[in-house]
Amino acid sequence: MASRSIRLAVIPGDGIGPEVVAEGLKVLDAVAPAFDLTFEQTAYDLGAARWHRTGEALPDSVLEELRGQDVILLGAVGDPSVPSGVLERGLLLRTRFELDHYVNLRPVKLFPGVQTPLAGIKPEDIDMVVVREGTEGPYTGVGGVLRKGTPHEVATQESVNTAFGVERVVRYAFEVAAKRPRKRLTLVHKDNVLTFAGDLYQRVLKRVGAEYPQVTTDYCHVDAATMFFVNQPQRFDVVVTDNLFGDIITDIGAAIAGGIGLAASGNVNPDRTAPSMFEPVHGSAPDIAGQGKADPTATVLSVAMLLDHVGEAEAARRVERAVAEDLAERRGQGARSTAQIGDAIAKRVSG
Numbered sequence: 127m128a129s130r131s132i133r134l135a136v137i138p139g140d141g142i143g144p145e146v147v148a149e150g151l152k153v154l155d156a157v158a159p160a161f162d163l164t165f166e167q168t169a170y171d172l173g174a175a176r177w178h179r180t181g182e183a184l185p186d187s188v189l190e191e192l193r194g195q196d197v198i199l200l201g202a203v204g205d206p207s208v209p210s211g212v213l214e215r216g217l218l219l220r221t222r223f224e225l226d227h228y229v230n231l232r233p234v235k236l237f238p239g240v241q242t243p244l245a246g247i248k249p250e251d252i253d254m255v256v257v258r259e260g261t262e263g264p265y266t267g268v269g270g271v272l273r274k275g276t277p278h279e280v281a282t283q284e285s286v287n288t289a290f291g292v293e294r295v296v297r298y299a300f301e302v303a304a305k306r307p308r309k310r311l312t313l314v315h316k317d318n319v320l321t322f323a324g325d326l327y328q329r330v331l332k333r334v335g336a337e338y339p340q341v342t343t344d345y346c347h348v349d350a351a352t353m354f355f356v357n358q359p360q361r362f363d364v365v366v367t368d369n370l371f372g373d374i375i376t377d378i379g380a381a382i383a384g385g386i387g388l389a390a391s392g393n394v395n396p397d398r399t400a401p402s403m404f405e406p407v408h409g410s411a412p413d414i415a416g417q418g419k420a421d422p423t424a425t426v427l428s429v430a431m432l433l434d435h436v437g438e439a440e441a442a443r444r445v446e447r448a449v450a451e452d453l454a455e456r457r458g459q460g461a462r463s464t465a466q467i468g469d470a471i472a473k474r475v476s477g
C-alpha cells in the first residue's frame with residue numbers, strides 16, 4: 127500500500143513550546159509508519175526570537191504558506207521579553223482568525239490513575255468536551271483606548287457575536303453532543319448581564335436545538351459553571367460557550383482533570399477551507415522553560431486530535447491508549463523529564 131503523505135506545519139513557538147512539540151513529534155514519528163503515514167514537516171520559526179529579529183509576529187507570506195499545509199501543530203507563544211499581546215494577538219489569534227478556526231475543541235477527561243484535586247471523583251465523572259467559539263467574542267480586538275495615560279483614560283474591548291458565527295459553533299456543538307452517549311449540551315454564558323450576546327446564544331441554541339430532539343440542552347451562567355466544574359463535574363457532557371468564557375473554564379477543566387500539562391486542544395476549521403491547528407491548552411510557561419520539567423502529554427494528546435482530524439482515527443486511538451497506559455503507571459514514579467515522558471509514550475505507540 128502506498129504511504130499517505132500529509133503536509134504538517136510545525137510552530138514550536140516560545141518557552142516550553144519547542145520542548146513539548148519535540149515530544150509530540152517524537153510520538154507522531156513513532157506511530158506514523160504503522161499506519162503508512164508520512165508527515166512532510168515544515169518548521170516555522172515564529173515567536174519571540176523572530177519578532178526581536180524582524181519586528182514581525184506573523185508575516186503575510188508565512189500565513190499564506192500555512193494555508194497550503196494540511197494541518198498545523200503549535201507549541202505555545204508568548205515571552206516576557208515581548209510586550210504582552212504582541213505574539214498572543216499577532217501570531218496566535220491572527221492564525222486562528224485568518225484560518226477560520228471557529229471551533230476551539232477542548233476535551234476535559236480524567237484518565238484512570240490520574241490524581242484530581244477533587245474529592246470522591248471517579249474517572250467517568252469528568253468526561254466532557256468544551257466547544258469554545260474561536261473567532262469572535264471579546265478576542266476580536268474591537269475597541270480602543272482614549273486619553274491613554276491620563277486619569278480619565280477609557281479602555282473598551284467589545285465582544286463581537288454574529289448570528290452566523292454563533293450558529294455555526296452551536297451547530298457544531300450539537301453534532302458533537304448527538305454522537306456522545308449522554309447527548310447533553312450545556313450553554314455556558316452570562317445572559318443575565320451580557321444580555322445582547324447571551325440572548326443571541328440562547329435563541330440560536332433553541333432554534334438549532336429543534337433539529338436535534340435527541341440532545342438535551344440546559345443553561346448555566348459562567349460563574350456558576352466554574353463552581354460546578356469543581357463540585358459537580360458530572361453535570362457536564364458537551365459545553366458550548368464564547369471565546370473568553372471557554373478560555374477560562376478550560377483552564378479549570380485542565381486543573382480538575384489532572385493538570386494543565388495534560389490538556390489538549392484543537393483549533394478546528396470544520397469546513398476545511400484552511401488547515402486546522404492543534405496545540406496544548408497551556409501557554410509558554412516561562413517559569414519552567416528550558417528545564418525539562420514541562421509535561422508534554424497535552425501536546426501528545428493534541429497530536430492524537432490532529433490524527434483524528436486528518437482521518438486517522440486508529441492511529442489517534444493508539445496514541446491515546448499509549449498516553450492512558452503511561453498515565454496509569456505514573457503514580458508512585460519519581461518525576462520524569464519532558465523527554466523521558468515523550469520517550470515512554472513513543473515506545474508504547476511503536477511497541
Ligand SMILES: NC(=O)C1=CN([C@@H]2O[C@H](COP(=O)(O)OP(=O)(O)OC[C@H]3O[C@@H](n4cnc5c(N)ncnc54)[C@H](O)[C@@H]3O)[C@@H](O)[C@H]2O)C=CC1
Binds near residue numbers: 146206421422
Ligand atoms: N496557546 C498559547 O500559546 C498560550 C499562550 N499563553 C502565553 O504563555 C505565557 C505564560 O502564560 P501563563 O498565564 O503563565 O500560562 P501557562 O499555561 O504558560 O502557565 C501556567 C502555569 O502552568 C504551568 N504549566 C504550563 N504548561 C505546563 C506543562 N506542560 N507542564 C507542567 N506545567 C505547565 C506553568 O509552569 C505555570 O506555572 C504568556 O505569555 C501567555 O500570554 C498563555 C496561554 C495560551
Ligand SMILES: CC(C)CC(=O)C(=O)O
Binds near residue numbers: 215373407
Ligand atoms: C493566549 C491566548 C490568546 C490564548 C489562550 O489563553 C488560550 O487559547 O487558551
Ligand SMILES: [Mg+2]
Binds near residue numbers: 374377407
Ligand atoms: Mg488559555
